[in-house]
Amino acid sequence: MLTHADLKKLLNAGAGPRIDIVSPAVATPERIARGLASLANAKGGVLIVDLEAGQSRRAASPDPVELRDRAMQALLMTEPPLIVPLPYFLPAEPDASPQALIVEVPDGLPHVYSLDGRYVTRNGARIVALPGRALRELILARSDDAREWEAKSPPGSSKEDLDWARAESYAAGAHSLNEPTVEDVLLRRGCIVMAGRRVRPTYAGLLLFGRQPQRWVRGAEVMAVRFNGASMDDVFTRQTIGGALPDQIRRAELFLSENLSRRARVGNWRRSEEPPYPPGVLREAVVNAIAHRDYRLIGNQIHLLIFSDRVEVRSPGKLPGHVTLKNLLRERYSRNEAIVQVLADMGFIERLGYGIDRMVRAMKESGHELPKFEETDGGFSVTLLARSAPRERAGEAAGVLPQTAQQQRAERMLDYLRAHGRITNREYQELCPDISAESLRRDFVELVEAGVILRVGDKKGTYYILK
Numbered sequence: 001m002l003t004h005a006d007l008k009k010l011l012n013a014g015a016g017p018r019i020d021i022v023s024p025a026v027a028t029p030e031r032i033a034r035g036l037a038s039l040a041n042a043k044g045g046v047l048i049v050d051l052e053a054g055q056s057r058r059a060a061s062p063d064p065v066e067l068r069d070r071a072m073q074a075l076l077m078t079e080p081p082l083i084v085p086l087p088y089f090l091p092a093e094p095d096a097s098p099q100a101l102i103v104e105v106p107d108g109l110p111h112v113y114s115l116d117g118r119y120v121t122r123n124g125a126r127i128v129a130l131p132g133r134a135l136r137e138l139i140l141a142r143s144d145d146a147r148e149w150e151a152k153s154p155p156g157s158s159k160e161d162l163d164w165a166r167a168e169s170y171a172a173g174a175h176s177l178n179e180p181t182v183e184d185v186l187l188r189r190g191c192i193v194m195a196g197r198r199v200r201p202t203y204a205g206l207l208l209f210g211r212q213p214q215r216w217v218r219g220a221e222v223m224a225v226r227f228n229g230a231s232m233d234d235v236f237t238r239q240t241i242g243g244a245l246p247d248q249i250r251r252a253e254l255f256l257s258e259n260l261s262r263r264a265r266v267g268n269w270r271r272s273e274e275p276p277y278p279p280g281v282l283r284e285a286v287v288n289a290i291a292h293r294d295y296r297l298i299g300n301q302i303h304l305l306i307f308s309d310r311v312e313v314r315s316p317g318k319l320p321g322h323v324t325l326k327n328l329l330r331e332r333y334s335r336n337e338a339i340v341q342v343l344a345d346m347g348f349i350e351r352l353g354y355g356i357d358r359m360v361r362a363m364k365e366s367g368h369e370l371p372k373f374e375e376t377d378g379g380f381s382v383t384l385l386a387r388s389a390p391r392e393r394a395g396e397a398a399g400v401l402p403q404t405a406q407q408q409r410a411e412r413m414l415d416y417l418r419a420h421g422r423i424t425n426r427e428y429q430e431l432c433p434d435i436s437a438e439s440l441r442r443d444f445v446e447l448v449e450a451g452v453i454l455r456v457g458d459k460k461g462t463y464y465i466l467k
Contacts, residue, residue, distance in 0.1 A: 002046070002102055007090050010048060011100075015125035018045030023053035027067060027101075032074035034120060034127055036082055036105055037113040041130060041138065042122040043375075044107035048100050064089060067101050075103075078113040107324050112139050134377070140296050141318045149296050150204040150338050151190050154216050157206065159199040161216075162192075166244065167209045174345050189345075190338035204338035207245050207295065214242050218298045219316070222252050222290070226259040226306040228419050240301075245290055245339065249348055252286045252304055259306055261386075261418045276386035278362040282311055284355045285371075285382050287348050289315040291340050293379070300378070308419070314381040325375055329357055359384075409435065409443060410452075414466070417453070422463045 002010075015021045020035035027049045039045040049067060071087040084105050089098035112119065112135070119130040130138065164182065171177075171185040179185045183199060186192045191205030201209075206216045213220055222241040227233060237259060241251045260276060289302045294317020303314040319325070321333035334340045343349050359371055363384065372383040409432055416423050416431060428440050444464060447453045453464045 001085075001088070002090055002104075004090065004093060007048070007100055007102070010046060011050065017122045017124060018043060019125075020045065020047045020122075020127075021053075022047065022049050024049060024051055024067065025053075027070060029070045029073040029077060030115075032071055032103070033077040033115050036074055036084075036103060037078050037115050038120045038122050038127040039105040040078070040082060040084075040109050040111075040113045041119060044105045044109070045122075047103040047105065050100050051098060052100075064098055064101070071101060071103055078115055080111050080113065082109075082113060107326070110142055110322070112142055137297060137378075141294065150207075150336050151193070151202050153193050153195070153200040153202050154206070157201050157216060159192075159201070161211055162201050162205060162209045163211050163244070164209075167191075170209070170342070170346065189342055191342065202338070203295065204336065204342070207339060208342050210244060213244055217295050219300045220245075220295055221301045222248050222286070222304055223301045224252060224255045224259075224304040224306075226255075228308065230307050230309045232305075245343065246346060246348065248290055249283075249287055249343075252290075253283055255304070256282050256286075256306070256311075260311075261308060277311070277384060278366040278368065281359050281362050281384060284359050285311070285313045285384065287343070288355050289313050289382075291343050291349055292320065292335055293317050294320075294335060297379075308386075310383055310385045312381060312383050314376075314379060316379045318375050319380055325373055328373060329360065406439075406443065409440075410447060413443070413447070414452075417464070417466050422456075422465050424463045 010019055011021070013019065018039065020039060022031060022035060032047065032049070035047045039047065049071075051064075051067075068087055068089070075082045075084065082105070084103065087101055087103045090100050090102050091098050119135050120127050121130045121134070122128070167186060168182050171179070171182040174185055177185055177188060179188055183192065186205060186209075187194070189204075191202055191208060193200050193202055203217060207213050207220060210216065220242075224239045224241055226237040228235050239251075239255055241248050241255070243251070260282075286302075286304060289304075293302060293315040297316040300316040302316070303312070305312040305314070317335070319328070320335035323331045323333045340349065349355060356373075359382075363370055366387075368387060369385045372385075374381045374383070412431055413423060413428060416427070425440070425444070428444070429435075429437065432440060444453070444455070448455050448464075451467055454467045456463055456465060
């Protein structure tokens, strides 16, 4: 329930993506219903009938009781009817006359709402028609058959589309199921169905054990990209990771380990690396995306984006069921129950669904900024910020001797190598323009002898890479 201060702030801010302000003169049941439907089909918000707006136009303001009745009618005019907190009046000050009628629309409502067969949403402060594609995706995201989809068998699929060696390996480890055959294990887990006496794979079975999962679910892949800097540019490393879901998890982990920049420090000519993220946090983000994305949104991939200062994991499909950004850490809901259960059997995740909690706790305990969770028009994203570079004085306070000028140059070289992969003598001179060529040559020699870098090539073609 809003307070007097909240109301003042909202009126001062004006109409927007989550605020619909209506004057009493036009506050018909139809207009209120359109505003409520637009908020419900977006991210929720507040509809305000500003009673003072009618007075400024010298028009007779509707009786408050009548106005509230109009709002109640509006809630019943949408299809399906809106179930929201009851409309209420809010005065400008305690014990004063009502200033506004308030109708709050919660985020994460379970349906898509229409008015006279038309679907509307918010575009800034405006009420607009939902485009066809956006409407289809919203219906998919909010429909009740999300869990039923993975249990269906796609037309044309057969028993031969499953990798039975992979299934047998899984069944051998699923001792707790106490099923006599591999088929019985897969049937119990919802990976196959029986059509008479014939075995048919489900979508879940094909994604987990299929020979060619992307043949049946287009876009069931991870697009992994590493950029050199903190923003998208034309220089990047990209890999499309397909195959069965367990393989995708392993290959995504490998991509992360090969492409993550680690802050290196050189002390006494020994190179040590500081991981930019707590152990397991990035794996948890990837596993959650693969386990919980909406696979019905075909043609769209999970995006694993590595930047110099952060990692972003973007997943198709909004948060499932009743889960919202506000209750993300408290509520549990599995869109893909069969997939989640099998991945849990394989040891990738915990069936209890506390992966998000572990990510937040690990980032907090290690001194990182907390993960940023965001729900977009196309899905859900997690952003994890890398560990900030420690200040040199902080090292002194901890009892570490301050670095020499030579060691500081070596760290600058290592940063350059992580960003570009190689460095030449000329590039090192550009990094340290005030240092003599002989000193820089000696840096290369000592770092090679210490096993920190490798020399490649000869004479003018010489360059150096990290060992």
